[in-house]
Amino acid sequence: MYTPQSGITPEANTDALFLTLLINRDTTSLARIRKTCAIIPEMTTKLAEQYPDARLSSTISIGSDAWSLLYPDTRPESLRPFPEIEDEERLAPATAGDLLLHIRANRRDIVFQLMHDVLEQFGKSISVEEEVSGFRYLDSRDLTGFVDGTENPTGDSRTSVALVGEEDSEFTAGSYIHTQRYIHHLHQWNEQPVAEQEKIIGRTKADDIEFSSEQKAPTAHIKRANIKDAEGKGMEILRHSMPYGNSKEAGLLFASYCRTPVHFELMLEAMMKADEAGHYDHLMNYSTAVTGCAFFAPSIEFLTRHSD
Template identity: 45%
Template structure:
């Protein structure tokens, strides 16, 4: 995409291009199957920007933001005929050794701030507003770990696009005109076997990741017998063009429960890029040579969302509210 074409991207494409934060909450909910629940959710989404301002005003330097992602099934419930070209449910991947499961999720709230308490306060009020209309299916509080490392000890997110490469990689362009400025979002919650990882020699860890552990230098493994995580996650199309995604992964954990993990969240202009990345990780390239990181990190969730630009999010909410206004309390349309 040319730079000129990006002049037409809405400046309010949610907050996908915000700098990586010190704290985050990843909240996934399903919306209960009643008209009243849909009405409550639409009202909450309609007031989301005001809630960000209300909580964020307490400390502007905390840079509170919240990105909303909408799942395929819930998109259909909103009653809007048009849909992003690639939006579909997460497809489970069954490799010879490891599986990426698909799990439920209608809405994703990616809450970010420089302060944990600000994330907490925003989530608390949001869930109070949503009330019994939703069921929380996943809730993870993440934190920035030292110099942007994961709990395995490696720097995470080094390959993220920057500058004008960021919107070109993470935001939908003119190829889907009605959804310009939106982004496909895939989330997976990984739990690590820290004991097994600790027993793995550092050189072997580095060969698995594809970078040195201390100074984060990329390892050239083109001639290696097995591709690293870094190489398997690098996507090049048939024309030789490399396609990046924007990762905002966060470590999380509860040492008392022996729970240590990484919450993967990838924003992409094209859903197929993340899908191909996961296929290469779980199936392998060549098939069978899967990502060895999966021997230590197990996914427990897998969900696809679309985060529309704010004008489209407003249009979706208004369309749903208009439809609800024509439906009687018994769930039928008045004559």
């Protein structure tokens, strides 16, 4: 029996931290990283028990290149680098990231405490490439003003969508993670009439009602981002995206968790690349992706077994 890391399937929190890390490649550092990754779940559990109101959880995940160094004898069958896509003026870049520490809670101070404790354990074996603090905005809306995460799976479906099953038995209960940081061009967006914004998204803004198939433009965000297979079944992902922002820039830290990387890869392609009719996701005219990373979050048992 394999146990997923605590941050994969729970419902959304009010606060989150996305810490993208680079690893040092020397033998001593790699050993320390393996040991630290193995104790992060226990560190999270102990702190969560101290502050149950915080609903603290975490996920530590490993990128493709770093995996080859940390766990060279075994590998998730579909772990690969982030699929950079460029089409005309639209770019989804692939950027540096060896590890992702994703911490979630309903208390910002507890998020900080776990981050501090984990970084103490890593010591000089890693460096921080990017740190993004996410927050719940109003009633779970994106900074564009539209409700975000409406299409997320619920109940037991969260597990079946996000976690690897017996198809890759050594990595059962793991999850493929993709992150992108988008900068929203809010001034340009807010200049658009609400009716135009709704056409771009494919939903009403105030009450979050999805347009009918007839109403929905072929360039609508929710049409491009919801992929179906050959049988017409939805190729779902579990989103843990959060708004972020400061006085200089603001946007969305997009985070996809899934039992396969294929669903995210096809979704990203449909959003960024124009099809034969020239249709792409017109939300991309108002938001720019500036980072892109791919990781795998193995089970707690895998991390413990490979800690030496």
